[in-house]
Amino acid sequence: MAKEESKYGFKDKAKAEESLELLKSEDHKYQLLTVRGLIGRAKRVLTLTKAEDKINNIKAAIETFEQWLEANSSSSTKNAKPKDTEDKVETVPGLGFKDKQAAEQTLSILEGRDPDYQKLAIKGLIGSAKRVIPATKNEEKLSSIKQAVALFEDFLDRFDREERGKHNMPYLSIDLIRQLPAPQGEQSDKLAVEFLACYETQAKGNYKHLRTKAPKDPGSKTWDIVRNAKLQALKPDSSVKLFDQDGKPTELHLQMVQWAYSPQVEKLKSYANSLASSGKSTTPSRKRTHSSSSSSEEESKAKESKKDRKKSKK
Known part of the structure; x- marks a missing residue:
């Protein structure tokens, strides 16, 4: 069980987002329980953490989990749905793991994107691939998926070894x-x-x-x-x-x-x-x-309205 839970974590926002991505394959009740558990553990760890940067990272993870809970808990689902529909983030097209060629195409598509996103996307694909492998009976397909996973794992090794995460440039609001x-x-x-x-x-x-x-x-x-x-x-x-x-x-x-x-x-x-x-x-x-642009449109509408009123008086 401990090994299973180790997939999920709260050390920073990226880890929280990765955990939520991995949880997508689980049933909704399990997702809720896991996220609430992670928030509880994170808050306990906060009381023991002294380093300011680590505290900020854990707080960012907690905020990510709490925002997810607000959008996905049953009590707020009705209110959250319109917002989710409006702000739903489109998936980057072309990512996949069916074979080595698909994996190479995926890495090419991810090139130049935010390092944090590259790592998150590849980890998510590895997780999805490993869930598909046990259900795959065709030996050729099985071999192809494993080749893709090997390529992704090699990418992650180089990513960590070269500390590419340090080159991430967070967005200002x-x-x-x-x-x-x-x-x-x-x-x-x-x-x-x-x-x-x-x-x-x-x-x-x-x-x-x-x-x-x-x-x-x-x-x-x-x-x-x-x-x-x-x-x-x-x-x-x-x-x-x-x-x-x-x-x-x-x-x-x-x-x-x-x-x-x-x-x-x-x-x-x-x-x-x-x-x-x-x-x-x-x-x-x-x-x-x-x-x-909106103010100029309003001014023009006001002028047109005045003209119409003058015409009607005549």
């Missing part, structure tokens, strides 16, 4: 980005503007949607891959200062913020709070992307 000034050359980087518009409107602030949405330019890769490539080009080494002497984010830092990333999130939040407390507003381009 749209709310935080909107509080910050835009870089001076924002309008010249039309792709960054398009990215933020998609992140706010189409993705509704949920970065997971960016895995299946792409720029308007035909043939473009999805936004998560485009973002990571842009940030790899922008991201400086650790010796480069990202705040000036007055505590303001540098131009380079603001360019990274355009792609929803900052290596110094807490300091950036403090700066945003200082702007809010001093009453300094951000540039108009940082407002909601649909606000200007």
Whole structure:
């Protein structure tokens, strides 16, 4: 039993998401019991944990589990369903484990995406494959699946050995980005503007949607891959200062913020709070992307209404 339970964990958000992915194959009652048990264990571990980074990681895992419970427990299912339907994240197409070729295609599709997601997706596929193997009688199919699993396990070994998880670039929230000034050359980087518009409107602030949405330019890769490539080009080494002497984010830092990333999130939040407390507003381009268009539409409707009233009086 202990070995079975070890698949699930709460050391950080990624582990929590992985646990929820693995639980999808279980019946609903088992899912609920397991998630509640993990939350209870995590809260007990919190009381014994001293390291601040570990505490934050466990809290993030607990929050992930609690959000899942809120959406999936029977008491809130009716209320949660409309939200789930609206915000359902599409699966990245083309991932599979039926044979070595499918596994190679999967790794190719995942290339350039967020490292945390790569690891989560591969672990999920390995779990699914291992559940399928006992029910597979055809020796050829069995051999093909095992080859795919071997390829995935080799990928995970290299992933951990090369510490690729450290290269993950977490997304800033749209709310935080909107509080910050835009870089001076924002309008010249039309792709960054398009990215933020998609992140706010189409993705509704949920970065997971960016895995299946792409720029308007035909043939473009999805936004998560485009973002990571842009940030790899922008991201400086650790010796480069990202705040000036007055505590303001540098131009380079603001360019990274355009792609929803900052290596110094807490300091950036403090700066945003200082702007809010001093009453300094951000540039108009940082407002909601649909606000200007919606207000102009309302003005035109109001003008048309006035014209109609004048005509009727005549």
